[in-house]
Structure formats: structure tokens, C-alpha cells
Amino acid sequence: MTERGRKSLKRAQGEETRITLLDTGAELFAKNGYNGVSMRTLAAEAGVNLATISYHFGGKAGLYEAIIQEITNVRDQIFPPTEAVRARLAEAGETPEERAEVVDWFMGALIDGLLVRTDYLWGVVIISRELVHPTEIFSKMEAEFFSPNLESLSVLVRETAAHCRDETDAILTGHLIVSIIIQLLESHALICKRLGWDSYQGHHKTIEAIVKTRIRGLLGLPMENAQ
Secondary structure (H helix, E strand, C coil), X not given: CCHHHHHHHHXXXXXXXXXXXXHHHHHHHHHHCHHHCCHHHHHHHHCXXXXXXXXXXXXXXXXXXXXXXXXXXXXXXXXXXXXXXXXXXXXXXXXXXXXXXXXXXXXXXXXXXXXXXHHHHHHHHHHHHHHHCCCCCHHHHHHHXXXXXXXXXXXXXXXXXXXXXXXXXXXXXHHHHHHHHHHHHHCHHHHHHHHCCCCCCCCHHHHHHHHHHHHHHHCCCCCCCCC
């Protein structure tokens, strides 16, 4: 093997190790919280030595920050950004049903990103944990993840709700909406047991229809034709 080939292989192996650490770390942090995960546990679960974590991320804090950055990088795939919400609203008509269809579109993206796509599962759980038990990185998440997403929700509420009284109403209603989805995520095992499902997979159309209908009702919009 040439020197270039050896370097290329080493880079590929290094990237594979980095991805393994990100995936393993995300699952462990999601299940146990930041303080509940040790460097030794991370190394053992990822099948590497302690020095490897330090080499790639500088330690546990660096790995956690990298995972948070990965979550931030897919933010707009989970929550429609404010610009996209405004564009949809501009294209929609002014009737309650037309405004409700914008809400359906938004909720479909939210449900897909937070409940259906398993590749985001551990990241979503970490997001939920940060809201309840914030770590030192919370301010970064607030600026780069929470605030942009919650602003897009506030815009949606202000422009679609039948009776949005003021900014306080818009902000609180936005939090109510996302809280409903997070609660469905956190209660996943119990809900599936009660319904006789193995998981949410294969049932997202049913979930979407019910959630969209109820969110329409929360916003004072027509509850028929949610899709």
C-alpha cells in the first residue's frame, strides 16, 4: 500500500471511530444524563481506549458539545425555520381552512422529526433532558436551537390562531404545542403498550391525523380535513 493509501485508510478509520463515539455518546447521554456518564463507560461502550476520546474530542465535555452541534446542524430538518413558515403563510389564503393547512404542514414536519425518524431519537431525548436539567452548554443550545425553533412556532401561532391576544399568548401556545410532541416522545413505551404497538413506526399517519386535529382545535381552527 502506498503512503497516500495508508493515510487515506487512517483518515477513514479515524472518521469511523469519531462517528462511533458520537453515536455511542448520544445514546448514553440520552439515557443517563451528562453527569451519569463517565469517560470509562464511554470508552467501554464505544470499544475504544480513554485516550481515543481525548484525541477526537478533548474529553467528555468536548464529545457532548460535538453531539449538541450535530443536533443543531439538523435543526431545520426537525423544526421548519421561521423563513419557511413566513413563506408558507404568504402563499396561503386567509380563510381559516387555508391557515389550518399551514399548521398541518408544520406539525407534519415536527412529528416526523421528533417522533418518527429514529436517527434523531437520542438527540431528541437529549433536547428534552436539557430543558429539565440544563448543563453548561444550555446557553449555546438556547441561542442556536431553542430560540430559533420557538420563534418559528410563535410566528405560526400569531398568524394562524383564531384568537391570539398578544405576544404572551403566542409564546405560551407555542410552548404548549412542542410540549405535546415531547410528551408523546417521553411516553412512547407506555402509549405503545396501551395501543398494542411495537413502536410508532408504521403508525405515523394515525398519530399525525390525531395530533393535527387537536392542534387545530387548540388554535381555534377548523378540525375537519386535517391531513
